[in-house]
Amino acid sequence: MGVTLSDVTVRGPELELRWSDGRPTSVLSLLWLRDHCTAPESQHPETKQRLVDTFRIPDDLSIRSVTLEDGGRTLRLDWSGDGRISRFDAKFLTGLRPNPDVLPIARKTWDRDGMSAGVPQIAFDAVMADDSVLKEYLEAVARYGFCFVEGVPATPEATRAVATRIAYIRETIFGGYWDFTANMEHKDTAYTSMAIGPHTDGTYSFDAPGYQMFHCLAADCTGGENMLIDGFRVAEIMRGEDPVAYRTLTEIAVPGQYLDDSRGVHLMARRPLFRLDESGELVQVSYNNLDRAPFQLDAERQLAFYRALATFGRLCNDPALQYRRRLLPGSVLLFDNWRVLHARDAYAGYRRLAGVYLNKEDVESRLRCLRARAGEPV
């Protein structure tokens, strides 16, 4: 039945809430409660947007009474002055957290051995037909940073259909859905048959693509094996074994750039290789040594940066941390570009690769809605 309120006490401008399961007391100010009132005149019933004029809430805000209703499932406040009534679900109050935008994820970092028993995968027909399978797919991507969809027809239409089942396709300077063989249509090594070392895409973009999807539509070639590396695992290793280098890579913002004079494009952005949130949690790995733009550091910092970068590069190139696989028609790979680095061996012959970028927020939005529909916390 969920946690209920067992008691509430008014302490000046605050309420102290006690819970039936003995969890720590919650303290909420009257100002906050009034600002979050869910009555129809305070919050739009359809859009859930705030209608309360936060800045007209009086300084001397007070309540006439506070009551627990429905066996402690509801907190009721009767406000002084305008006689408005606010009701709050105990479930809503227990779910409050400082970072509601961050999806709770039981992340499981991995290395080569961790993937030896089998990689996350899901069947094309099921994922297209069933929302609960789609949720399973996105949960796997959240947990491991990647997942394959198997049994996909090797066509542009089917590839695009898998992507748009999740979210709309992101437009970039490369277009939206892309589909190419080796050529120099774009000034980027990704469009050649050369080996490409471990990297994330979009280090030159303020909002690097959250996810990438690859589908190899034809592979009449030798070589060209793909590698995935869990950047969060690399971060864990560095934090444990070389904390100074780890800290250096969380502190120094590295500029990335994409240059194509002929089209008048010069993109630049800057962020640390390991980007942390305000509480020190790793949120993004961002690394493309090819696209690193020249930038100035004092001599000591520069040395520390190169040392730390070398450690990171060595770990990314350690076969024990790489999951290798030759991408073949029928298997669609989706991976988290804020976490998983990708790489590819050189190849000889014909290879046709298709794919898309999806935005971080759009994929998370999809998963959030699927979780909510399943009655799970978001």
Ligand SMILES: [Fe+2]
């Ligand atoms: Fe790439």
